[in-house]
Amino acid sequence: MKDLRRTTLAAAVVLALTGSTAACAGGSSAGEGAAEVTVYSADGLKSDDGGGFYDKVFKDFTAKTGVRVRYVEGGSGEIVQRLLRERSNTQADVIVTVPPFIQQAVGRGLVTPYRPAGADAVPAADKDADGAWTTVVNNYLCFIHNTRQLPEPPATWNDLLDARFRGKLQYSTPGVAGDGTAVLIKAMHDFGGIRGAADFLRKLQKNNVGPSKSTGALAAKVDKGELLVANGDVQMNYADARSMPNQGIFFLAGPDGRPSTFALPYAGALVKSAPHAANGRMLLDFLLTESVQGQVSAVAGGFPARGDVPATGEDAARLAALLKGVDVFTPDWKDIDANLKSYTDVWSDATGS
Template sequence: MVQRAVRERGNPQADVLVTLPPFIQQAAGKGLLQTYAPAGADQVAGADKAPDGTWTSVVNNYFGFVYNKKELKQPPKTWDELLGSRYKNKIQYSTPGVAGDGTAVLVKAMHDFGGKEQALAYLKKLQANNVGPSASTGKLAPKVDKGELLVANGDVQMNHAQTKTMPHLGIWFPAGTDGRPTTFALPYAAGLVTKAPHSANGRKLLDFMLAREQQEEVSAIGGGFPARRDVKAATDANATALARLMDGIEVFEPDWNDIDKNLSAYVEDWKSATGS
C-alpha cells in the first residue's frame, strides 16, 4: 500500500491510507500523509497514534499464530517446539518487510529472544522446517485449516474471523525464553493522504471510524478491538471470544521508531540469515 502511494504521489488516487505498523510510520516519514486528528483521537493511547497527527489507530489488533487443531491436540507452547521433526515442511510465515504480519514475526522474535542476533539465529534454524516465504499472510490460514501446514503466522482479528469458516484453525502465541506467551498490538492505523483528491470526505471517514458508536461495534462487526480507551469492553460473542483468547497473554510495546528507522537493515539481515 505504501509503495503504491509512493508511485501515485504526483497524482494521488487514495484519500485515506490504512495499514499496520511499521508501514504507517513509513508512509508518514515519506510525506504521504497530511496532519489530521479525527474527532475522538484524544481518546486513543499515545503509542497508537502519531505525535504529529499524521495517523491514528482506528481498530486495535494483535499479532498471533495459527495451528491445525485436528492434527495437533494442543498448540505448541514455545518457539523451540517448532524446530522439531514434527513440523518438517509444515511451517510457513509471511515475508518480513513485505507483509505486516511477516514483519511482526521478526519483531516478536527479537523481543522474545532478547535481541536481533538471537532472533536471527533462531529463524535460521527454523528454515529447516519452513516451507518458504509468502507475500500474503491471508493465504496461510486456509493451508493450516486443510492440514497442508501445521503452523503459520497471522493476526487475531483476521484469524478469529477465519475460524468461523475454517473449523480446524486455532490461534496461539509462542512463549518467550521465560515461558510466558507474548504478543503486541498490531493496530489498523489510518491517515489522510497528502493532496487527497477528496480530502473533506477523507476527514469524514476518519471521524466516522473513530466515533463512539462505530468503536462500540468494532468487535461485533469487525471482530477487532476498539482503538478508543473510553469505549468499554463489549459483550457480544466476538468480544467475549477475543477476551478469552487474550487472557493471560503478556502484551509488550515494540519500539516502532527504531523499527521504522532500521527496518530495511533488519529485513536484509533476515534475508542473509535465512537465505531467503
C-alpha cells in the same frame, strides 16, 4: 528478499454499495466534491463473503453520506509502496495499514496530519503525537494451528524446530507483510535483538515452506491442513474462524517461558494531496464514531481503538480470554522504522530468502 521498491500490488478493488466498474478518477480529473473516497488498506478487515467489518461500515458510510468507497487492498508494505509510486498523481485519500509501515508512510511524507473526531478518546500509545495517524481497530500478533491435526499448539519457539513441522510451517515475509514483519519483531524481542532472532530463524528455515507476501493466504492453508502452524493476527484469524473452523489461535513463549505478543493496530491516515480530502476526513471521522467502534469486536473480531467504548458481548469476552495470561510488550517503533531495511536484510541473509 524481495526488494520493496519493486513490489507489485495484488489488489482487490471494490466500489462499495454499487455495481459500477468505473474507475475512480485521480486528482487531475476529479473535483474535491466528487462523491467518492479511495481507501488503500492492508488486508484483514474485509471478507470475501461480504460480511466483514469494511463491508458493513463502508455500506453504512455511503448510506449516511452518499459518498461511495473505492477500496484497494494489498499487503501492509505494498500499499505504502504504491502511494510512493503515485505521489506525483495521488489516487488514494485514506491509507490504513499497520506498524511499522504507517510510520514509514509518515517518514516518506505520504500522509498529512489529521486528528479525526473522537481521536481524543484513543490512548496516546495508539496514535501519532503529531496527528499523522490514528488507530481505528486494535489488534495483536498471534500464531494459528490446525486444531484437528494438531490439537495442542506449540508452546515455545523451540517447539517449532520439531521434525513434524517440516514442510508444515510457514510465516509471511518480513518487510513485505505486516504480520510477517511482526514475527521478526517478536523474535527480536524474545531472542535479544536481530542477531539472536536471525540465528533462530535460520534454524527454523528447515521446516519453513518459504516466503509468502500474504498472511491471509496462510489461514486457509492451516484450516485445510496443508500447514500445521502459521503466523497471523488476532483480528483476522478470529474473524476467519467463522468460515475456517479448523484454526486455533495461540501465542508463542520465548526463552523465559511466558507467552507474549504486542499491539499491531490498523492505523488510518489522510493521504497527502488526496484528491478527495474532505471525504477522506469524513471517513476517518466515521470510523471513530462510537457506533462504529462499538461493532469492532462483534463484526471485525478486533478491539475498539477508543478507550471510552467498552468491548461488550460474547465476541469481546472471547477475545479478552484469548489474551489472558499473555504478556503484552511495546516495540521500539522508532528504532524499527529507522532500521527495518537492515533488520530484514539480516533476516534474508540468515534464511536465504
